[in-house]
Amino acid sequence: MKTSPLLGQPRNTVIRIPRCILIATALFASMFCQAQTSQKPLFVMAQCDGKVSSLIVTALKNAASQKYHLISTVNDIGRRGLVQTIQLICGEHEDVAAIATLFGVAKCKSTKLCLAKSDDRSLNVALCDTNLFVVCGRAIFEKFDAYITHPDRTALKID
Numbered sequence: 001m002k003t004s005p006l007l008g009q010p011r012n013t014v015i016r017i018p019r020c021i022l023i024a025t026a027l028f029a030s031m032f033c034q035a036q037t038s039q040k041p042l043f044v045m046a047q048c049d050g051k052v053s054s055l056i057v058t059a060l061k062n063a064a065s066q067k068y069h070l071i072s073t074v075n076d077i078g079r080r081g082l083v084q085t086i087q088l089i090c091g092e093h094e095d096v097a098a099i100a101t102l103f104g105v106a107k108c109k110s111t112k113l114c115l116a117k118s119d120d121r122s123l124n125v126a127l128c129d130t131n132l133f134v135v136c137g138r139a140i141f142e143k144f145d146a147y148i149t150h151p152d153r154t155a156l157k158i159d
Contacts (some may be wrong), residue, residue: 006152011153013153015149022025039068039069040068040069040083040084040148041068041069041071041083041084042064042068042069042070042083042084042086043065043070043071043083043084043085043086043089043106044057044060044061044070044085044086045085045086045087045088046087046088046089046090047088047089047090048088048089048090048097048099049090050090050091050092050097051054051130052092052096052097052129052130052133053090053091053092053099054096054126055133055134055137056090056097056099056128056133056136056137056140057088057090057137058137059134059136059137059138060086060088060138060140060141061137061139062118063087063137063138063141063142064141064144067118067145068084070085081107082105082106082107082158083105083106083107084103084104084105084144084148085103085104085105085106085116085118086101086102086103086140087101087102087103087104087118088100088140088145090103090140095129095130096127096128096129097127097128097129097136098125098126098127099125099126099127099128099136099140100123100124100125101123101124101125101126101140101143101144102118102119102120102122102123102124102137102143103118103147103148104116104117104118104119104122104156105117105118105120105156105157105158106123106158107158115158116158117156117157117158118156119156121146122147124143126139126140134140
């Protein structure tokens, strides 16, 4: 009788995997997919082209991606309903960046009509240098996350 080169078993032998392993695998895969889709969407709009500020934006996105589903284009918003937003405007001089942040929401009514609303009370400015760009990006994200989860925050609405 010839054997299968991959399994070392006779070719007409059926390998049986216990049903509980298959069920467990399917359950974990389902939970993983559900966790990925249950993350709230987040759109980061950044006008940050400098060396330090672009590193800070990358660190912010890395921190945010652990808890939120990052959206790369406004067109993605139309399929997802209400989306949290972070707007960043940066200025840079030598090894220091000034970053203004503003939090809000956006919602698209169609692929061509999107509305956005920012909470002026969330306006904040940070000064960061080259040595602390990761810490600065995480701090901006933590400020945003605290803003989102704060129980006294009045929810922004778009009609």
